[in-house]
Amino acid sequence: MKIAKVIVDVPASTINQTFDYRVPEKFKDMLRVGMRVVVPFGPRKVMGFVVGEAEETEFDRVKDVHDVLDLTPVLTEELLDLGKWLAKNTISFYITALQAMLPQVLRAQYKKELIRLSDGELDEKLESLFAGRDVIPYEEMDGSSVTYRTVQQAIQDGDIAVEYLVKSKETKKYVTMIRPRRDSYLLEEAYHDLSGNARKQRKLLQHFIEAPEPVEKQFLLKKVQTMGSTLKALEDKGLLESYRVEAYRNPYNDDAFAQTRPLELTVEQKAAIQPINQKIADTEHEVFLLHGVTGSGKTEIYLQAIQNVLDKGEEAIVLVPEISLTPQMVKRFKGRFGSNVAVMHSALSAGEKYDEWRRIHRNEVQVVVGARSAIFAPFENLGIIIIDEEHETTYKQEDQPRYHARDVAIQRGKTHHCPVVLGSATPTLESYARGKKGVYQMLTLKKRTNEQAMPEVKIVDMRDELHAGNRTMFSRTLKEKMEECIRKGEQVVLMLNRRGYSTFVMCRDCGHVKECPHCDIALTFHKNSSRLKCHYCSYEEPMPVNCPECESDLIRYFGTGTQKVEEALTQLLPEASIIRMDVDTTRRKGSHEKLLTKFANKEADILLGTQMIAKGLDFENVTLVGVLTADSMLHLPDFRSAEKTFQLLTQVSGRAGRHELSGEVVVQTYTPDHYSIELASTYNYQDFFMQEMNVRKTFQYPPYVFLALLTVSHTNQVKAVQATQKIVQLLMKAVNPGTTVLGPTPSAIPRIKDRYRYQCMVKYKNEPQIREYMEKILDSFSDNIKKDDLQITIDMQPYHLM
Ligand SMILES: Nc1ncnc2c1ncn2[C@@H]1O[C@H](COP(=O)(O)OP(=O)(O)OP(=O)(O)O)[C@@H](O)[C@H]1O
Numbered sequence: 058m059k060i061a062k063v064i065v066d067v068p069a070s071t072i073n074q075t076f077d078y079r080v081p082e083k084f085k086d087m088l089r090v091g092m093r094v095v096v097p098f099g100p101r102k103v104m105g106f107v108v109g110e111a112e113e114t115e116f117d118r119v120k121d122v123h124d125v126l127d128l129t130p131v132l133t134e135e136l137l138d139l140g141k142w143l144a145k146n147t148i149s150f151y152i153t154a155l156q157a158m159l160p161q162v163l164r165a166q167y168k169k170e171l172i173r174l175s176d177g178e179l180d181e182k183l184e185s186l187f188a189g190r191d192v193i194p195y196e197e198m199d200g201s202s203v204t205y206r207t208v209q210q211a212i213q214d215g216d217i218a219v220e221y222l223v224k225s226k227e228t229k230k231y232v233t234m235i236r237p238r239r240d241s242y243l244l245e246e247a248y249h250d251l252s253g254n255a256r257k258q259r260k261l262l263q264h265f266i267e268a269p270e271p272v273e274k275q276f277l278l279k280k281v282q283t284m285g286s287t288l289k290a291l292e293d294k295g296l297l298e299s300y301r302v303e304a305y306r307n308p309y310n311d312d313a314f315a316q317t318r319p320l321e322l323t324v325e326q327k328a329a330i331q332p333i334n335q336k337i338a339d340t341e342h343e344v345f346l347l348h349g350v351t352g353s354g355k356t357e358i359y360l361q362a363i364q365n366v367l368d369k370g371e372e373a374i375v376l377v378p379e380i381s382l383t384p385q386m387v388k389r390f391k392g393r394f395g396s397n398v399a400v401m402h403s404a405l406s407a408g409e410k411y412d413e414w415r416r417i418h419r420n421e422v423q424v425v426v427g428a429r430s431a432i433f434a435p436f437e438n439l440g441i442i443i444i445d446e447e448h449e450t451t452y453k454q455e456d457q458p459r460y461h462a463r464d465v466a467i468q469r470g471k472t473h474h475c476p477v478v479l480g481s482a483t484p485t486l487e488s489y490a491r492g493k494k495g496v497y498q499m500l501t502l503k504k505r506t507n508e509q510a511m512p513e514v515k516i517v518d519m520r521d522e523l524h525a526g527n528r529t530m531f532s533r534t535l536k537e538k539m540e541e542c543i544r545k546g547e548q549v550v551l552m553l554n555r556r557g558y559s560t561f562v563m564c565r566d567c568g569h570v571k572e573c574p575h576c577d578i579a580l581t582f583h584k585n586s587s588r589l590k591c592h593y594c595s596y597e598e599p600m601p602v603n604c605p606e607c608e609s610d611l612i613r614y615f616g617t618g619t620q621k622v623e624e625a626l627t628q629l630l631p632e633a634s635i636i637r638m639d640v641d642t643t644r645r646k647g648s649h650e651k652l653l654t655k656f657a658n659k660e661a662d663i664l665l666g667t668q669m670i671a672k673g674l675d676f677e678n679v680t681l682v683g684v685l686t687a688d689s690m691l692h693l694p695d696f697r698s699a700e701k702t703f704q705l706l707t708q709v710s711g712r713a714g715r716h717e718l719s720g721e722v723v724v725q726t727y728t729p730d731h732y733s734i735e736l737a738s739t740y741n742y743q744d745f746f747m748q749e750m751n752v753r754k755t756f757q758y759p760p761y762v763f764l765a766l767l768t769v770s771h772t773n774q775v776k777a778v779q780a781t782q783k784i785v786q787l788l789m790k791a792v793n794p795g796t797t798v799l800g801p802t803p804s805a806i807p808r809i810k811d812r813y814r815y816q817c818m819v820k821y822k823n824e825p826q827i828r829e830y831m832e833k834i835l836d837s838f839s840d841n842i843k844k845d846d847l848q849i850t851i852d853m854q855p856y857h858l859m
């Protein structure tokens with residue numbers, strides 16, 4: 058490569074373009090498109106991606122590429138193109154889009170090191186460079202007589218490695234291995250020659266006489282219970298040698314998963330998988346919407362379709378929502394495909410994520426199961442993309458680039474000519490409408506695989522409870538059913554629908570609510586520390602003893618936290634054992650898994666939790682599901698609140714009676730007549746869809762229109778309003794007559810971190826140039842953004858209208 062076209066890591070509006078850099082001789086043969094480089098940019102050196110190459114450049118003064126960070130490209134040509142598409146669609150910088158596709162380790166700050174892998178003799182100059190050390194800073198090479206060529210040769214020979222050290226230090230991991238340098242009989246001779254005092258040395262030799270295979274140093278030292286110096290003595294005698302190898306951090310022990318075999322599909326499943334298999338066989342793109350009730354065997358369809366793809370020598374991406382990426386879920390995929398599966402989710406450390414990514418990058422696995430960002434897995438022969446629980450809002454990224462994984466999946470599916478399967482018991486209105494129109498091909502599973510009816514749902518009106526003198530948070534029905542269930546030795550799942558609820562603090566005398574001084578939102582009470590915290594800016598203060606307004610001491614916290622429910626539950630059913638699962642009890646790594654295993658082993662009668670227990674869990678002994686507050690989401694300022702309520706109730710009801718035992722559900726609510734609650738209780742998706750579509754039509758919301766949300770923020774309220782006002786005017790002038798431009802309106806949270814927030818909402822049916830308008834707006838405000846600390850965020854597919 059002579060001239061590299063580079064996208065530099067400087068996110069500013071004028072810099073969505075490539076810059077030419079000359080490739081110095083030493084990099085000419087190895088530099089390729091898709092690698093990361095370090096280039097001079099103004100006075101600084103910055104990271105960049107090589108996105109193209111040329112023989113010559115039209116510019117006179119072109120600087121040199123300073124350094125190359127990768128030995129193989131980290132982004133394929135397809136991903137480079139996808140990045141361009143992503144940037145354009147989400148109105149982001151190209152560099153931001155490219156960064157989003159890589160694991161964090163490759164995005165962060167870096168420092169390079171040379172690592173010695175071999176204890177054998179190196180090139181003379183290299184030897185003097187290392188000067189007895191195992192690791193040296195890369196820069197030392199620059200001042201030395203060692204050529205780049207020599208280093209590259211040594212890397213190829215496996216004698217040394219280049220390592221990018223990230224601030225977090227979580228890059229590759231190396232382990233030291235020990236192996237014998239002599240044949241067994243020679244070791245045996247040496248064994249007898251050793252003096253009787255050298256007991257540990259003899260033990261070490263003994264080990265290799267019995268088992269000549271290389272073994273990890275740590276393991277060996279532990280086994281023989283000796284120190285490195287003993288080992289060193291044997292190395293010095295030329296009997297053993299040590300060397301370093303790269304180790305993957307595999308968070309899952311693959312051997313621990315019992316192998317599973319494909320199940321004989323039911324008639325319904327067969328009918329559903331057939332069209333998918335056809336597209337796989339024909340190498341054709343199509344989007345399928347797999348609409349199957351909970352427990353209808355969608356996952357088994359995914360597994361078998363993936364098997365087909367693997368048989369064809371191709372690869373598969375499976376997206377599952379973060380919270381259903383449970384050990385149970387991992388087990389289903391690892392059980393079928395073993396170590397051929399990489400798992401990517403946020404609970405992994407940066408290093409673990411990087412390792413999983415590299416296993417994909419090096420074609421060591423063919424299947425990835427992961428949360429949202431796994432959609433960028435660097436596979437080159439994709440045969441299928443599956444999005445489970447396609448209705449989950451976590452598939453939308455809420456930072457730049459604000460993409461929806463579904464759109465990215467479809468884009469990649471088109472490029473790779475492969476099917477995309479969207480699965481759900483409660484598809485989004487958008488997807489279902491597309492299914493009805495034939496844009497997506499609809500596949501339906503109406504029955505559970507166990508042929509059981511869906512669990513019966515009983516709605517309890519909590520107002521009646523109050524009238525009858527029951528002031529607890531448990532209805533009489535729920536209490537009775539829980540008692541009965543536990544008596545029979547079966548288990549209960551209790552969900553507290555907390556979204557929209559928080560444990561805020563209010564004065565009973567004057568009604569004063571403690572708010573964050575920097576954000577217009579109530580502070581949340583944290584019982585453990587007895588402090589009030591803001592969830593938007595991390596502000597905190599101690600819980601007041603008296604009301605700051607009226608001095609009354611009747612200041613109390615309100616709302617129903619899981620802790621509070623647990624306490625009440627213990628009073629109600631003192632003999633029942635409870636596992637509480639919420640953000641607090643699952644913060645530590647692995648605790649989520651531990652709690653679920655405990656429940657699966659029937660070590661508790663009741664699993665009490667927030668939304669996180671509604672999804673994907675499959676316990677055979679659960680026969681009762683209780684929902685404490687079905688309607689707490691309904692009153693949020695969100696046009697999807699009815700849809701989300703319907704989805705959540707359906708999902709959580711689906712946890713009961715999934716195996717031999719039949720199940721029951723009790724839903725407590727203050728609005729029993731709301732259609733989302735009523736229709737969820739009869740599993741009537743069709744009617745819900747029709748009703749909700751009417752609502753969306755009346756109020757002009759998706760899927761009838763597209764939305765774009767601009768949020769403007771500034772520390773000065775007037776400036777925020779004025780800028781928004783101007784944006785509204787600019788847009789009004791540009792758009793079609795059928796398009797609505799709303800604003801300026803204060804955002805649902807009007808102030809965060811002392812910044813006032815106003816918004817402008819665009820509702821449109823057909824605006825082919827809407828993205829250009831948005832870019833123009835950003836351009837016209839670029840001075841205010843740079844110099845006056847104005848912020849404008851644009852979301853082309855808003856989910857949080859906050
Ligand atoms: N063909 C089959 N024969 C027998 N059992 C099956 C079959 N397919 C799936 N199952 C079993 O039925 C249960 C439910 O299946 P699965 O979890 O795949 O459903 P699902 O539609 O993905 O459920 P959910 O949407 O609730 O997560 C599982 O225990 C699974 O092992």
Ligand SMILES: [Zn+2]
Binds near residue numbers: 564566604605607
């Ligand atoms: Zn008061």
Ligand SMILES: [Zn+2]
Binds near residue numbers: 574575592596810
């Ligand atoms: Zn705050």
